[in-house]
Amino acid sequence: MVAKPDTRSRILDIAEAAVLEKGFEATSIEEIVAGAGISRGGFFYHFKDKNALARAMLERYIDAENRLYDDLFSRARELSDDPLHCMLIGLKLLAELLEEMPTGHPGCVIAATAYQDRLFDKGVRDLNRQAILGWRKRFRGMFEEIARVYEPREAVNMDALGDMVSGVAEGGLVLQRALGEHNSASQQIMLFRTYLKLLFAPREA
Amino acid sequence: MVAKPDTRSRILDIAEAAVLEKGFEATSIEEIVAGAGISRGGFFYHFKDKNALARAMLERYIDAENRLYDDLFSRARELSDDPLHCMLIGLKLLAELLEEMPTGHPGCVIAATAYQDRLFDKGVRDLNRQAILGWRKRFRGMFEEIARVYEPREAVNMDALGDMVSGVAEGGLVLQRALGEHNSASQQIMLFRTYLKLLFAPREA
DNA sequence: CTCCCACTGTACCGCAGGTACAGTTGACAT
């Protein structure tokens, strides 16, 4: 109330917190406008409908996630020049980050929207798709770099391996949410990390 | 219409198909009763509210999934006595099964409900939790049996490894749904399979 | 013949999303 940043992002803040806590449909426009201290008319001035809100939320979320990965792996790069070690450090940092969050990670918006996708329009679904394809490309690139130094012990599809980072994280968050535990996602990431250690282990020790 | 089985399970059939296609909230009672050829009153005669429907659907789904695992791994047992090979065969069968489905696997109800859980009552959430804990126990048992024969190359938390089967499957289904691809889940299962091969590989070849 | 299960049908309520639009307020430009 004191320092009010522009209303649009205030709406997005409130909406994101509510949606991650209880789902998109369970979050009413009424409570968003109450939280943001505006009128219903004000909400529809910024977003023509709930779909537009979803799209804006997804965009913001994906940007934040991409910045997070950029930050994580650039910090890892500073600690090691070896692409495998860099990956292993980055995943460790990611796991720690997931565990540090006291209430657990809020859960990935991607999965939340994927399972309600008929509710959303094509724009929202495309955003979702592009985000996952972006992460595939990012991680596939890193794995290919690793594979040039350490020949993989088993043949793997690099696209699928790239997807596995997102997949394991998403799956871990589903477990975490359903079980009510706080560290499932970080544990799953750490298991994936041992997978990579085994997959790219040097032939002769 | 011709041969009408008992109405209750007909409602569940229609509801399950609709929910997996577009999500729980997007599925109206109206369309369920239209599909089942009954009146709204008839629906509420069988289920006091949508939560009761969700609970019944989850129970049915979890039972079916458990029977599927029982079947898959008992077939695998017939093909090999070795616990590791048995697991690898079972996962292969699972991956094939996921891929065979022409429209792709409908997606797991667990994830769908996990991300809308504020919508559901404690009974539904507990069912969800118990199902995942059941799978954890099942697979942890199998992995412990494997570990007694093949010492794991890296120390792993057996509970987390048990969870990873569910987690990789759930994550794969999220990817599949979001990407609109039909084989992401089976690919992820196959990658997990190579993980197990590497993790439990004999020390000296 | 009766009783009850499995419904049908109707009427009704509250809430949420969404539309429409008229009016207000403050900042900034001329």
Add this chain to the structure above:
DNA sequence: ATGTCAACTGTACCTGCGGTACAGTGGGAG
């Protein structure tokens, strides 16, 4: 000082959905 525009407020209204309440009905089992 005046006009203009963006960013709202407020009200009224419509639709569809979940849910309640309950009166009535048709058919099979006893």
